[in-house]
Amino acid sequence: MSGIFIATLLATIAAKVPAGFSTGDLLLSDCHGSRQFVRGYVAGWLDKWNRDEYLARRNIVDNAPNTKAMVNAAYLGESVGINLCVPVGTKAEVLGDVLCTFLEQNPGVRDATGDDLMTEVVQANYSCPAQ
Template identity: 25%
Template sequence: MKLHLAAAFLLSSTTPLIAGPWTGQDLHDACQRTPSFVTGYVTGWVDKWSADNLSDLESSKVDGATRLCLSRNLSANQMTTAYCQYLAEHQDALSQSSDELLTKALGEAFPCQQ
């Protein structure tokens, strides 16, 4: 029982517990406190996005109004750094959903080749 309580405490102290959809503010805060959480969030989002698009990641994609092209050569750290930097530079937009901001951040940081 003590082990389970210790594990629950450890998880609650390192992972943001948020009710409802995450905002840019939630992920901006996580960039400062738990960057590994943000890396997991970003890579999970990219995995889901690529599965939804069912084709080569290097192809041109459109996700909402943002044109998004991701190379297989991008590392999780590059994408996480781009996202955290975008959030820091667009603090007026932090009330928007975290996934919408991630789409914008990756589209800006890694634009499609013309």
């Protein structure tokens, strides 16, 4: 009997979870309510960005003797074309506020994915200095 109860409970919870990726509209609605989801989204996005950057750098180091792998890594870096320099200690709360302001001021972009919007916002505010 308890197995049926647990299965029913899990099915009910799973049915309430929205499917799909966050969009600007969803993030903006969270900006007008409790911003905890926005902060969590921003923190997760930054964690993913940092992890991807680490893996890309490790790929270059691991493949240094392999010319073809180095060329492929360089092409990947050029195709992404984004260089972010978020200062150490920057809080997700601050970036969440920047994202919310951006979404409020730019209604035409709200149908974009949260990932694209975060990339645009962070790149606009935390681009690395030209070398």
